[in-house]
Amino acid sequence: MSAKLISGKQLSLELREKLKKDAEAFTRESGITPGLAVIIVGTDPASTVYVRNKHRACLELGYYSEVHELPEETTEKELLSLIASLNEKETIHGILVQLPLPKQISEESVIRAIRPEKDVDAFHPENVGRILLGNYRFLPCTPAGVMELLASAGVDPKGKECVVVGRSNIVGKPQALLLLEKNGTVTVCHSRTANLKEHTLCADILVVAIGRPEFITPDMIKPGAVVIDVGINRTPDGKLVGDVAAGASEVASAITPVPGGVGPMTITMLMKNTLEAARIFAERRA
Ligand code: NDP
Secondary structure (H helix, E strand, C coil), rough: CEEEEHHHHHHHHHHHHHHHHHHHHHHHHCCCCCCCEEEEEECCCHHHHHHHHHHHHHHHHHCEEEEEECCCCCCCCHHHHHHHHHCCCCCEEEECCCCCCCCCEEEEEEHHHHHHEEECCCHHHHHHHHHCCCCCCCCCCCHHHHHHHHHHCCCCCCCCEEEEEECCCCHHHHHHHHHHHHHCEEEEEEECCCHHHHHHCCCCCEEECCCCCCCCCCCCCCCCCEEEEEECCCCCCCCECEEEHHHHHHCCEEEECCCCCCCHHHHHHHHHHHHHHHHHHHHHCC
């Protein structure tokens, strides 16, 4: 058996086409062009690529885009001052600070400084709390992208055993909440989980976000499971691989590729959140 590939690349194209039309209609009605500001501190190569892709996606959709490239030695005060000015700026509806940040800057302070209505990453404690309560403005981009991928493949989490491996604040934890909201029975595994395989083998839907190349091997997957591989890892020879080993597609019924799976969806969901943030701005202004 070879698993069906769930293509995030294809789904992203379709969703971005729709978003472009929605944004055009919104701009016609409101006179507002959705605007996103992305801040990057330092020159981490992976972060630089992500920021470039976000800027490019904005331009493709007709959004206004600002990229603020700050030097590695930027102080927290300087960064907070830029965020404060973007919070007030009427042409900017979404603000994203690319993580990780240099060690002299507290991630928590930066996340808290972004006005919650402009927090298109949905990392601010207010937005995180809203997700927990099922009353959200924005969903965090990567887990939201995973939910779109599942829906596109006709996979309904309702009543299914859903296992999330990884419990980071940006992927694993919110992913578990979103699956729970869709009535999945959710187990969250992490580095201290005893006998991980016992859990993963129960999963009808397995979402893996650990950041370890090809860590989940085919013998850890229940035959017929749907596998979502969030991991993006670069091997010493420069190849991109996920957290799930290649042979998994012989056991799973459907699986996301790396690259071309969850990655493109993350940016697409960011574009969706930016349009939503512009709508929120328009409603408040009215
Ligand atoms: P983090 O490093 O923040 O978290 C990793 C999680 O995996 C932790 O909860 C950790 O457990 C758990 N973990 C680590 N090793 C093991 C293990 N051996 N067994 C079980 N659990 C383990 O990573 P992120 O969540 O930020 O990212 C995870 C992966 O997803 C990375 O490859 C990243 O590049 C990728 N990613 C991809 C995105 C996309 O758009 N496709 C977006 C964001 C991330 P513990 O908490 O106990 O330490």
